[in-house]
Amino acid sequence: MADYLNIIMRQDCEAEIFAGFLHFLTSQQAVSWEQINLCNLYETSLTYQRLPEMARQAGLRVEVEQEDVAPVLHLPANHEAYLAALNKKQRHEIRRKRRKLEREAHNWRWFLITGGADLPSDPTRY
Numbered sequence: 001m002a003d004y005l006n007i008i009m010r011q012d013c014e015a016e017i018f019a020g021f022l023h024f025l026t027s028q029q030a031v032s033w034e035q036i037n038l039c040n041l042y043e044t045s046l047t048y049q050r051l052p053e054m055a056r057q058a059g060l061r062v063e064v065e066q067e068d069v070a071p072v073l074h075l076p077a078n079h080e081a082y083l084a085a086l087n088k089k090q091r092h093e094i095r096r097k098r099r100k101l102e103r104e105a106h107n108w109r110w111f112l113i114t115g116g117a118d119l120p121s122d123p124t125r126y
Contacts, residue, residue: 005040006047014046021051022058040069 009017023031041048052062076082083091103106 006045018051018054
């Protein structure tokens with residue numbers, strides 16, 4: 001499990017993984033259980049979209065309900081587009097704070113991560 005309590009899996013393996021999960025839950029190997037609560041799943045999550053129906057097909061009772069609403073912010077394609085979307089005062093504040101950072105901070109750097117391959121494996125680097 002990970003943030004939002006979703007199942008970590010390789011893309012395009014969800015049917016096999018969900019089938020294995022459900023097989024285990026309904027087997028003699030599983031510890032006795034009455035309820036499994038998978039909360040905080042995005043509506044776009046394959047676990048949210050596919051697991052309930054597969055569980056029903058396996059003969060399990062499934063309830064899906066909205067617990068909370070998570071805000072989502074879709075960011076523009078690049079930093080300049082982000083700044084362009086802000087009002088004049090917000091752009092001014094960001095530029096002012098960046099100048100202050102450049103003037104007063106001694107150990108900082110600005111870099112752009114464009115994809116997963118660019119993401120440093122050591123989180124202390126960012």
